[in-house]
Amino acid sequence: DAKTTQPNSMESNEEEPVHLPCNHSTISGTDYIHWYRQLPSQGPEYVIHGLTSNVNNRMASLAIAEDRKSSTLILHRATLRDAAVYYCILRGPWVRRGYQKVTFGIGTKLQVIP
Amino acid sequence: KAGVTQTPRYLIKTRGQQVTLSCSPISGHRSVSWYQQTPGQGLQFLFEYFSETQRNKGNFPGRFSGRQFSNSRSEMNVSTLELGDSALYLCASSLGEVRLTGRRDTEAFFGQGTRLTVV
Numbered sequence: 001d002a003k004t005t006q007p008n009s010m011e012s013n014e015e016e017p018v019h020l021p022c023n024h025s026t027i028s029g030t031d032y033i034h035w036y037r038q039l040p041s042q043g044p045e046y047v048i049h050g051l052t053s054n055v056n057n058r059m060a061s062l063a064i065a066e067d068r069k070s071s072t073l074i075l076h077r078a079t080l081r082d083a084a085v086y087y088c089i090l091r092g093p094w095v096r097r098g099y100q101k102v103t104f105g106i107g108t109k110l111q112v113i114p
Numbered sequence: 115k116a117g118v119t120q121t122p123r124y125l126i127k128t129r130g131q132q133v134t135l136s137c138s139p140i141s142g143h144r145s146v147s148w149y150q151q152t153p154g155q156g157l158q159f160l161f162e163y164f165s166e167t168q169r170n171k172g173n174f175p176g177r178f179s180g181r182q183f184s185n186s187r188s189e190m191n192v193s194t195l196e197l198g199d200s201a202l203y204l205c206a207s208s209l210g211e212v213r214l215t216g217r218r219d220t221e222a223f224f225g226q227g228t229r230l231t232v233v
Contacts, residue, residue, distance in 0.1 A: 036222075036224075041226075042226060043118075043204050043206075043224030043225050043226050043227055044157070044204070044206075044224045045223075045224065046221040046222065046223070049221075087157065104149070104156065104157040104158070104159065106156045107156060107157070
């Protein structure tokens with residue numbers, strides 16, 4: 001299974017942008033890059049995902065390197081509510097019988113400083 | 115619509131006992147995955163079920179087993195509990211439809227987990 005590598009922790013000041021990196025040098029051509037985050041005492045929640053092109057949604061942006069061996073989750077303005085563990089995940093493609101593999105990394109613990 | 119429901123939320127068991135955890139996925143979702151989360155190991159994949167069939171299994175001993183019912187609800191069983199089984203067990207559901215586009219419907223929705231303590 002393709003693995004991901006993330007820094008264990010990062011800090012950001014409130015209302016400043018945050019760039020969370022993820023390395024996935026063994027990614028396959030059909031793996032999608034997903035980001036989830038886990039707030040304290042809660043299950044993980046979906047943030048964003050992409051395949052090759054950069055993606056934006058209301059929560060964040062995802063910048064994917066041209067060779068797809070790394071990606072960066074961008075929170076445009078960090079808030080205290082963004083303090084969480086962020087997981088960079090590779091999800092294999094769906095196949096005929098609905099099978100899908102998910103590999104979780106250790107995650108990056110983001111601390112937001114007021 | 116209702117989210118993923120896991121029961122019970124908290125559980126204390128003794129070494130050697132067995133335990134069954136339950137997960138009710140979002141209505142319409144056919145895929146259920148289970149994960150074990152511990153401070154030292156992070157989030158580890160246990161297994162995934164789709165339409166009552168186990169589709170994938172992580173690297174856990176045979177003491178960990180699961181099943182899925184026709185209504186997509188899933189149960190996870192751990193037999194002969196060990197102290198190291200103390201963890202947060204998370205369940206995630208997704209549509210499980212056959213798609214190759216990675217569209218948003220491949221998103222997994224997680225429950226709040228069952229906190230198992232083995233003493």
